[in-house]
Amino acid sequence: MAVVSSEATALATESDIVTVRRLVREAAAKLGFSLVDQTKVVTAASELARNTLIHGKGGEMELITLNGPRVGLRLKFHDHGPGIPDIQLALRDGFTTGSGLGLGLGGAKRLVNEFEINSQVGEGTTVTVTRWK
Amino acid sequence: MAISTLNQNATLASIIEQHREAILAEWLREMSGATRRSDLLKESELQAQCSQFLDSLARASGTGTNAQAAAYEPLREILADISHSRAQKGFSPRETAMFVFSIKRPLFSAIRDAYGKDPSVMAEQMWSMTELLDSLGLFTTDAYLKSREEVIRRQQEDMLELSTPVVKLWEGILALPLIGTLDSARTQVVMESLLEAIVQTNSRVAIIDITGVPTVDTVVAQHLLKTVTAARLMGADCIISGVRPQIAQTIVHLGINLLDVTTKATLSDAFGLAMQRAGFSFVRADKRETKRD
Amino acid sequence: MERIPILRMGEYLLVTIQVDMHDRLAMTLQDDLTNRISETGAKGVLIDISSLEIVDSFIGRMLGNIASMSRVLDADTVVVGMRPAVAITLVELGMSLTGVRTALNVDAGMDLLRNSLDARKDALYGSRIQ
Numbered sequence: 001m002a003v004v005s006s007e008a009t010a011l012a013t014e015s016d017i018v019t020v021r022r023l024v025r026e027a028a029a030k031l032g033f034s035l036v037d038q039t040k041v042v043t044a045a046s047e048l049a050r051n052t053l054i055h056g057k058g059g060e061m062e063l064i065t066l067n068g069p070r071v072g073l074r075l076k077f078h079d080h081g082p083g084i085p086d087i088q089l090a091l092r093d094g095f096t097t098g099s100g101l102g103l104g105l106g107g108a109k110r111l112v113n114e115f116e117i118n119s120q121v122g123e124g125t126t127v128t129v130t131r132w133k
Numbered sequence: 134m135a136i137s138t139l140n141q142n143a144t145l146a147s148i149i150e151q152h153r154e155a156i157l158a159e160w161l162r163e164m165s166g167a168t169r170r171s172d173l174l175k176e177s178e179l180q181a182q183c184s185q186f187l188d189s190l191a192r193a194s195g196t197g198t199n200a201q202a203a204a205y206e207p208l209r210e211i212l213a214d215i216s217h218s219r220a221q222k223g224f225s226p227r228e229t230a231m232f233v234f235s236i237k238r239p240l241f242s243a244i245r246d247a248y249g250k251d252p253s254v255m256a257e258q259m260w261s262m263t264e265l266l267d268s269l270g271l272f273t274t275d276a277y278l279k280s281r282e283e284v285i286r287r288q289q290e291d292m293l294e295l296s297t298p299v300v301k302l303w304e305g306i307l308a309l310p311l312i313g314t315l316d317s318a319r320t321q322v323v324m325e326s327l328l329e330a331i332v333q334t335n336s337r338v339a340i341i342d343i344t345g346v347p348t349v350d351t352v353v354a355q356h357l358l359k360t361v362t363a364a365r366l367m368g369a370d371c372i373i374s375g376v377r378p379q380i381a382q383t384i385v386h387l388g389i390n391l392l393d394v395t396t397k398a399t400l401s402d403a404f405g406l407a408m409q410r411a412g413f414s415f416v417r418a419d420k421r422e423t424k425r426d
Numbered sequence: 427m428e429r430i431p432i433l434r435m436g437e438y439l440l441v442t443i444q445v446d447m448h449d450r451l452a453m454t455l456q457d458d459l460t461n462r463i464s465e466t467g468a469k470g471v472l473i474d475i476s477s478l479e480i481v482d483s484f485i486g487r488m489l490g491n492i493a494s495m496s497r498v499l500d501a502d503t504v505v506v507g508m509r510p511a512v513a514i515t516l517v518e519l520g521m522s523l524t525g526v527r528t529a530l531n532v533d534a535g536m537d538l539l540r541n542s543l544d545a546r547k548d549a550l551y552g553s554r555i556q
Contacts (some may be wrong), residue, residue, distance in 0.1 A: 014448045021446060021480055036325060039480065039511040043519065046482040050449070069278045104483055107519035328510035335530055362522050363513035368506060368529035 003066040011052045011059050020049040024075065027063055031071055033133055039086055041073055041131040044111040047104035048077045049129055056081035056125055072113075072132035081085075083121040144247075145258065146195035149187065152243040157183055159239035168231040173222045182232070186211055200268035213276040215404040220280035229277045233270040237263070284296060290322070299330040302404060305411045307336045311398075312345035320356035327360060331369045338407040339364055342400050344375030351387050361394050370410055372396070374403035432462050438539060439463065439501075440532075443473040452488045459492055463499045469546075470539035471496050474532055484523045493526045502542050503527065506535035514523025515530045 002093040009020060028038040045061070046095040052059040056079025064074040085088050091106045105127070114130035160183055189208040196204040211234070220231040240262055248255035282315065300308045309327050327339055341357065343349065347355075361371040374397045376384075397403040408415070428451065433440040439462055441455070459471060473489065475481065481489075493503040506529045508516075516523070529535035 017447045018446055025479075034516055035513045039515045040518065042480055043482050044513050046480060046484075047519075050482075050484065069275050069282070071279070107483060109520075110518050110520070111515065123492055212430045290540065317439060325510065328513060332525070332530070335533070335534075337530065350441045359514075364516045366513040366516060366523060366528055367510065368531075370535060 004065045006064045008061060009061050009063065011049055014053070017046060017049045017053065020043075020045050022100055024064060024073070027065060028073055030065075031065065031073060031133055033073075033098075033131070037126065037131060037133070040111040042074075044108040044129060044131070045075055046073070047108040047111075050103055051127075052077045052079045052081075052125075055079075056086075059124070062091055064103065066130075070132060072130055074128065074130045077127045079126075080124040083125055084117075084119040085121050087117060087119060145198065146262065148243050148247050148258075151241075152246070153187060155179060156236070156239040159242065160187075160236045162381060164231065164333060168228040168235075169222055170228055171218075173216050173224060174302055180209075186215075186232075186236075194265070198265040200265055200272065204383035208269070209272060212273045213314065214285050216273050216276035218281040220277050224275055224277075226274055226290070228279075230274050233266055234274050242264075244263045246251070268331060284325040289318075289364055299326055301334055301336070302340070302410065303411070305332060305335065305337045306340070306404070306407045307331065307338070308340045308342060308404075309343045310345065310398055314348070315346060315353045315356070317352060317356070320360075324356065324360040324363065328363055328367065331364060331367060338370050340370065340372045340374055340400065340403045340407055340412050341425055342375045342395075342403070343373060343380070344377070344400065346375075346380075349383055354384060354387065359396065370395070370405045372406060374398070374400045429458060432458060434462075434466060434468070437464070437467075437469040437543065438536070439468045439471045440474070440478070444477040446478075447482065447485065449484055452485055456491055456495075458489055460495050460499070462513050463496055463501050469501050469543050471501055471503045472532065472535045472539060473503065473505045474535075475512075476506050476509070476529055478512060478526060479509070481508070481512045481516055482499070483521060485517060486516060486523060487520075489526055490523055497525075504535040504538050506531055530547070 001058045007023075009023060010016060011020070021042050025038060028041050032039065049061060052061070053110030055075075059077065059081070061076070064075040064076070066072045066074055091109060105117070108127075108129065112129040112131045114128075116128040117125065118127075119125040147402070157180075161180065164179070184210070189211055191207045193202075193208050196202065199205070200209075206389070214228055215232060221233075243261055244255060244258045244262065248258060270383070298310075302308045307327070307330055309323065311323065322405065330336070331339060343357075346353070356375065361373070364371045372395045376398060377395045395406065397406060430441060430443060430447075430451065433442075439459065441459065443455075445451075447455070447480075462468065463471065471492065475489075475490065489505055493505075496503045497528075504527045505523075508528065527538065529538050
């Protein structure tokens with residue numbers, strides 16, 4: 001009874017990142033998220049979508065609306081890219097120092113309530129994040 | 134041998150239709166006990182709710198007894214509304230769920246009257262009805278909890294807003310006197326209020342006064358730092374005032390880096406600095422010698 | 427190709443970002459601005475982001491880059507109008523944009539640019555304000 005709806009979006013081009021921002025914003029607004037929370041989850045989605053596109057060589061995002069006793073938004077980013085060899089390293093903030101190595105994962109993690117990452121070198125990566133209302 | 138499912142469902146629906154008034158009356162009687170809360174709900178309103186529920190149940194049960202099915206959507210909506218309104222009125226979860234559970238006895242009476250002579254059919258009907266009502270009862274409780282959480286959340290927000298007043302000290306200068314302990318949730322609301330106020334009042338300087346905050350730990354210090362950084366990104370400066378010696382010690386001890394942040398011991402020192410930063414200067418109006426007090 | 431318009435106001439360039447930019451548009455803006463500063467000899471750049479509901483790490487880095495490149499070309503950059511929700515999110519993301527000067531709105535931003543330019547001119551021509 002918890003999951004209400006789920007929709008998938010392809011992440012193949014740059015404009016898909018903009019689409020992701022729009023879709024996540026609409027979903028969060030519909031669920032009545034506060035403005036700050038909306039901004040946080042949309043920004044996280046933008047970071048993760050870009051990751052999937054650039055490091056994962058393209059993939060997709062699944063947008064899941066959770067409308068049980070607890071209301072929230074769950075986003076799943078899949079790709080069949082090279083995978084991440086050292087996840088702990090990737091979670092550290094690389095991008096703020098401008099090194100270009102940062103995958104935006106650490107930052108996105110701080111913007112959501114739940115963060116899960118599964119990655120296999122040579123197979124791909126799945127990042128699942130959840131923001132509760 | 135069980136009657137075919139189609140026949141069985143049609144029977145459930147027709148039982149309700151045939152015995153509607155009796156079921157309704159008995160249901161209302163069942164609810165007249167401890168969970169009735171007539172102080173919160175008028176009799177006429179309750180009767181209307183029951184009628185609506187029963188009609189929807191009769192329609193939906195014609196297609197089966199799966200409470201999650203699409204045919205039960207209208208019924209679920211009715212229950213969600215009832216739960217929501219009861220949560221707001223102050224009913225307990227039990228009192229709310231009893232709306233559904235108290236219909237069991239009258240429905241079973243009706244089933245028994247119809248199938249008393251055929252025990253296996255009666256048993257099947259009663260089991261289907263139990264499953265359905267239990268499921269609906271649980272749905273009601275879930276909906277109630279959701280509403281309740283929403284009410285609590287809003288009350289918390291209201292409380293937090295009341296306890297974090299932002300004061301305009303001068304044109305372009307705000308003050309935020311913090312009093313009491315700061316937890317994560319409160320600090321976030323505080324942060325948001327201050328930043329909103331900065332935009333609304335076009336203030337270039339914000340003084341965060343922590344004289345009334347007994348202790349500052351790493352978490353609080355981090356939140357304050359984040360607030361200062363966020364304000365800076367927006368184009369406003371923050372000054373933290375009211376830093377007592379003990380707090381200064383804690384901050385150094387914890388290794389918190391306040392290098393970028395201006396701090397002042399008192400609110401008045403902070404105000405002086407704020408005026409300077411905002412481009413004002415003080416000139417005493419009366420240049421004559423003043424008498425000693 | 428769509429571009430974000432850059433307005434010229436005397437010695438200053440003014441950019442108002444009103445669309446949700448895709449990455450390439452942001453990179454184009456970066457290039458266009460650098461070129462314009464060079465062409466016009468502009469001394470200051472004002473970037474108005476008051477319409478932006480989202481600033482992620484890419485846009486954040488773009489703003490930082492613009493500020494750095496402008497400085498090399500002897501121009502100041504001021505970013506104005508960042509929304510509270512955006513500021514809070516950027517901080518949480520870990521970006522503090524330390525190289526970027528900010529102001530509440532266009533007026534405040536222009537004041538900042540003018541004062542900064544005056545100060546630089548005074549330093550250049552040797553006069554000092556007591």
